[in-house]
Amino acid sequence: MKAFYITEPGKTEIKKIKEPEPQSDEILLKIKKVGLCGSDLNTFRGKNPLVSFPRIPCHEVAGEVIAIGKDVPAYIKTGMTTTVSPYTNCGKCPACRNKRPNACQFNQTLGVQRDGALKEYICVPWEKIYFSAKLSEEELTLVEPFSVGFHAVERGEITQKDTVAVLGCGSIGVGVIAAAVQKKAKVIAVDIDDNKLNLVKKIMPEVTTINSRLQNLHKILSDITNAGPDVIIEAIGLPITFRVAVEEVAFTGRVVYIGYAKDPTTYETKM
Numbered sequence: 510m511k512a513f514y515i516t517e518p519g520k521t522e523i524k525k526i527k528e529p530e531p532q533s534d535e536i537l538l539k540i541k542k543v544g545l546c547g548s549d550l551n552t553f554r555g556k557n558p559l560v561s562f563p564r565i566p567c568h569e570v571a572g573e574v575i576a577i578g579k580d581v582p583a584y585i586k587t588g589m590t591t592t593v594s595p596y597t598n599c600g601k602c603p604a605c606r607n608k609r610p611n612a613c614q615f616n617q618t619l620g621v622q623r624d625g626a627l628k629e630y631i632c633v634p635w636e637k638i639y640f641s642a643k644l645s646e647e648e649l650t651l652v653e654p655f656s657v658g659f660h661a662v663e664r665g666e667i668t669q670k671d672t673v674a675v676l677g678c679g680s681i682g683v684g685v686i687a688a689a690v691q692k693k694a695k696v697i698a699v700d701i702d703d704n705k706l707n708l709v710k711k712i713m714p715e716v717t718t719i720n721s722r723l724q725n726l727h728k729i730l731s732d733i734t735n736a737g738p739d740v741i742i743e744a745i746g747l748p749i750t751f752r753v754a755v756e757e758v759a760f761t762g763r764v765v766y767i768g769y770a771k772d773p774t775t776y777e778t779k780m
């Protein structure tokens with residue numbers, strides 16, 4: 510089968526590799542669609558610190574069940590279309606023991622610490638697949654990136670009483686905004702790109718949008734909130750927005766950082 514490799518920063522190659530065979534607890538998927546994540550782009554640019562080369566990218570997946578291991582539950586049938594949780598959890602580290610397997614210390618994400626899904630077939634443990642009769646293949650590839658935003662809103666313990674500012678309206682930020690709107694919070698979306706802000710406004714007209722390149726973020730947040738948002742969720746990954754989140758959130762507010770900043774971040778610790 511064919512597989513797409515990033516062989517080193519800026520270089521790619523399609524190679525022929527052996528088709529995988531499912532272990533007893535695995536299913537074999539034919540890859541139908543993949544999404545390209547910002548982290549895949551960072552891998553291509555040589556800016557993903559978690560990746561070694563050569564690497565097959567992609568962890569946003571829609572696939573069709575082609576073959577099934579002998580210990581897989583009977584409700585899983587060939588022909589089903591599914592997405593995949595691209596993470597592993599060791600079950601032994603402090604995060605896993607604290608019932609937060611998503612934060613496993615030894616996590617291996619598809620396309621990051623191990624080869625990903627940009628190939629014709631992939632084997633995955635049956636516990637890692639999620640079926641939907643409703644979602645299209647394109648929509649299935651969006652489940653993983655959007656679930657990141659939904660998880661961030663859970664971590665921020667957002668309720669309808671909260672005003673939430675979301676820094677960044679990329680695909681992760683849009684997931685955060687959708688999840689916060691679903692919680693009936695008052696949502697403020699911040700970006701420097703009017704195209705992204707307009708898209709948010711078009712899908713979710715109840716959201717207030719701020720272009721922080723053209724408008725004074727601090728002043729507008731002060732004007733439209735009671736001394737700052739209750740929650741700020743950072744979905745950009747820059748030192749400055751890590752700092753802005755802490756500076757602009759209300760006293761005793763909550764800050765959720767989704768990703769990591771690519772450079773070290775310094776804070777003013779006296780308020």
Ligand SMILES: [Zn+2]
Binds near residue numbers: 546547548568654
């Ligand atoms: Zn991703």
Ligand SMILES: [Zn+2]
Binds near residue numbers: 598599600615
């Ligand atoms: Zn673990």
